[in-house]
Amino acid sequence: MTDQHLPPKVNQWKTLDKDLGRIVALERATAAIARPTVAIGLALVFVVICGLVAVAATGMGSGTLVIVAAAVFGAYMALNIGANDVANNMGPAVGAKALTMGGALVIAVVFETAGSLIAGGDVVSTISGGIVAPAAVADPETFIRAMMAALIAASVWLNLATWLGAPVSTTHAIVGGVLGAGAMAAGFGAVQWGTMGQIAASWVISPVLGGFFAALFLAFIKRFVNDAEDKLGAARLWVPVLIGLMAGTFTAYLAMKGLKRLVDVSMPQALVLGLVVGVAVWAVFRPVIRRRAAGMENRKRSLKQLFGLPLIASAALLSFAHGANDVANAVGPLAAIVHAVKAMDASEAVAIPLWVMGIGAFGISFGLLLFGPRLIRLVGQEITKLNQMRAYCVALSAAITVIAASGLGLPVSSTHIAVGGVFGVGFYREWNAERRARMLNLQKGKPVAPDERRRRKLVRRAHVMGIAAAWVVTVPLTALLSAVLFWMLGAVI
Structure with missing residues (x-):
């Protein structure tokens, strides 16, 4: 029956439903546009x-305008660090569905803030990371x-990278900024090229190590747990380990990297502390895992549930350590500028004031x-498919890689390590799927078809x-931008 043959009331309700549908669609579109x-x-x-806080904290004076400008750009830098860098800690847990997006945001905010305020910003050198010889820019x-x-250049690049959907290292961004401005101020001879190398x-080094350890842990779990005949028995043995x-790894990681401001711990002391905590946690979780596994089926799907809570804990600890370490990338230059304006001295180390840390x-x-x-979403869902087990391997890899690199004296980026871990898990799964297909096809006496090989691309x-x-x-990009900005600021400062 066509609309024209329907009773008037039916036609009226159908028209009303269509109109309401259009209104709802319009409201959704408006909300999507308005959200950003x-x-x-x-x-x-x-x-x-933040600019007003800077005025209240330092008072009015000859250098107030410079301090306010630095506070504004420091806040802008901090916003961009939160938008870009924190995804590396929370992405795997969200992608594995161990956390909802809302839960991840709450946990990250709490632990990032705690790490920043409790253990962040022990002391910031006047020239970040030894990139430029301090004497070259000693003039206030x-x-x-x-x-x-450097602060503006790093902020702008992080903003652009977030818009492009690329997780990048905030430390490398600020280092590039210092390099460009320092070279512009004192020439390339003042740059410490060994550090830059x-x-x-x-x-x-960072992504390769991160990917290697993540793939290694995933291979271990697949070999000794997933592929075991008695999967639950293997889980009861190896999951507590x-x-x-x-x-233990996170204890050592936080002791070395996240608690410098509270206590000075050497690497051997951190490793011993990590060993003690690791053994204690293993002993506590043995009966816990045994009880949880008791009612489960002997299937791979059941095993993934055992990694959910440890994965959430690792994401929270990574956020704490990130807040403790990377907050200095935002507020270090700001603190140095405040010190230089107030003391008219750029030749000594700078402690970060509480309002700057805030x-x-x-x-x-x-x-x-x-x-x-x-x-x-990009890190957790769009690079490769993650579950609790794979995401756990990424988180564990991040902490172990940082400790291993620190022991070897290798400079690494936590961002590169985490994303490299996601790549490592994905490429290992590709290799393993290709290997299994090849073995199966060899038994059938035929090679792997190109179409089938393409379907097995999991990254x-x-x-x-x-x-x-x-x-x-x-x-290089932040260095170039910083050099241009240094030249432009010459007319203002």
Whole structure:
């Protein structure tokens, strides 16, 4: 029956339903458009508040305008760190569905803020990371211009990288900024090229080590747990060991990297502490895993549930360590500028004031809440498919790689390690699937078909190339931008 033959009331209700459907679609489209606008508005409000906090904390004076400008750009940098860098900690847990996006954001905000305020920013040198000889920019005005240019350049690049969907190293961004401004101020001879060579080497070392360890752990779990005939028996034996290894690794990691401000711990002491905690956690979790496994089926799907809670704990600990370590990338240059303006001295180490630390801590958290979900989804869902087991391997790999690299004296990026771990898990699964297909086809007496080989590509190549390109250009691009900004700021400062 056509609409024209329906009773008037039926036609009226159908028309009303269509109109309501259009209104709902319009409201959804409006909300989708307005969401980024609201986020940008809230970010601007936060930046303005940080400028006002700077005035209240330092008072009015001859250098107030410079301090306010530095506070504004420090807040902008912190927002961009939250939007870009935190995804590496939370992405795997969200991609594995161990956490919802909302739960991940809450945990990350709490632990990032705690790490920043409790253990972050022990002391920041006047020239970040020994990139430029301190004597080359000892003049306060030159130093302020260099730090301001580095801060702005790093912030702008992080903002662009987030928009492009590329997780990059905030440390490399600020290092590139200092390099460009320092070279512009004192010439290329003042640049400490040995340090720069180590940083360039970390572009390769970090993701390769992260991917290697993540693939190694996944291979171990598949060999001794997943592929075992008695899967639950193997899980009762090995899952407590893996959880203890995680606990011990993170204890050593936090002792060395995240608690410098609270206590000075050498690497041997951190490793002994990690061993003690790891054994204790293993002993505690043996009966816990035994009870949880008691009612499960002897299937691979059941085993994944055992890794959910440890994965959430590892994501929280990574966020704490990230807040403790990377907050200095946002507030270090700001603290150095405040010190140079107030003391008119750029030749000594700079302690970070509490109000400056607050800008960094809350800026990272706000940046994560407002702009972080996009990259969390990319890292956790769009590079390769993750479950609790694979994501756990990525988190464990991140902590172990940092400790191993520290022991060998190798400079590494936590961002590159985490994303490299995701790549490593994906490429291992590709290799393993290809190996199984080849063995199966050899038994049938035929080679693996090209179409079948293409279907077994479990890592998105476009993301691999895009992220790798962003990593490579981070230092040179921020250096170039910082050099231009240093020259432009000469007319202002």
